[in-house]
């Protein structure tokens with residue numbers, strides 16, 4: 466069984482986000498990049514399948530050479546090989562097309578992505594990738610079990626859960642719940658050493674056309690500073706709610 470886990474390389478969630486070039490580009494200076502958190506849930510689920518079935522795991526990223534440390538981290542967690550499709554993607558549809566071009570040749574049984582990438586939050590790649598490959602797709606997956614080639618996937622829906630079944634090959638887009646947070650794998654020293662010897666191949670990107678381009682980014686307005694009031698000072702609280710917050 467062959468599993469492909471798509472890995473998005475995203476800014477650490479604690480990063481201070483800034484834009485440059487007239488608000489049209491993300492300023493990556495000084496930013497630490499990590500595996501997209503939703504992809505960590507997917508990779509850990511794939512690892513559990515590997516442990517019970519002997520499956521092989523390939524991780525793929527569409528990105529420049531700067532994404533390789535993120536792929537090496539996925540190898541240290543336990544993936545068997547990594548592939549970087551050499552491109553500078555600015556559009557989810559390009560990413561989906563490039564991964565599809567690669568995956569078509571490889572006959573993966575299961576493809577795992579995250580529900581969305583936490584940088585640009587496009588949520589475009591999984592659905593488009595499944596469409597390009599013409600395979601079943603389950604989004605927002607919070608549970609996944611396999612019995613041979615029969616798959617059972619659980620999705621989160623408003624106020625409840627939905628359970629679906631289908632046959633491999635299939636694409637699932639995972640999120641928290643696919644495995645528990647406490648089960649996420651942290652690379653151990655042995656894994657880090659082994660990852661150095663695992664194959665990381667770079668393949669040229671084919672069709673890098675984009676379907677949309679960014680006009681500008683905008684940050685949310687900064688919140689006003691907090692005013693601390695002594696717990697017993699009700700008079701001042703009422704005065705400020707009246708004159709500053711203007712809510713009474």
Ligand SMILES: Cc1cc2nc3c(=O)[nH]c(=O)nc-3n(C[C@H](O)[C@H](O)[C@H](O)COP(=O)(O)OP(=O)(O)OC[C@H]3O[C@@H](n4cnc5c(N)ncnc54)[C@H](O)[C@@H]3O)c2cc1C
Nearest residue numbers: 471472526527528555557578579581582585587588589590
């Ligand atoms: C304006 C702009 C600038 C960008 N600049 C850069 C950059 O400098 N460097 C860079 O590496 N990327 C860059 N990107 C690409 C970005 O990180 C995403 O890869 C791309 O936008 C994916 O689209 P999405 O937000 O719809 O992904 P989503 O559909 O939200 O992602 C869902 C899942 O798809 C998979 N996925 C998404 N992107 C990738 C990927 N690239 N490779 C493998 N799997 C993936 C992951 O499993 C992810 O969890 C840029 C994107 C935009 C819009």
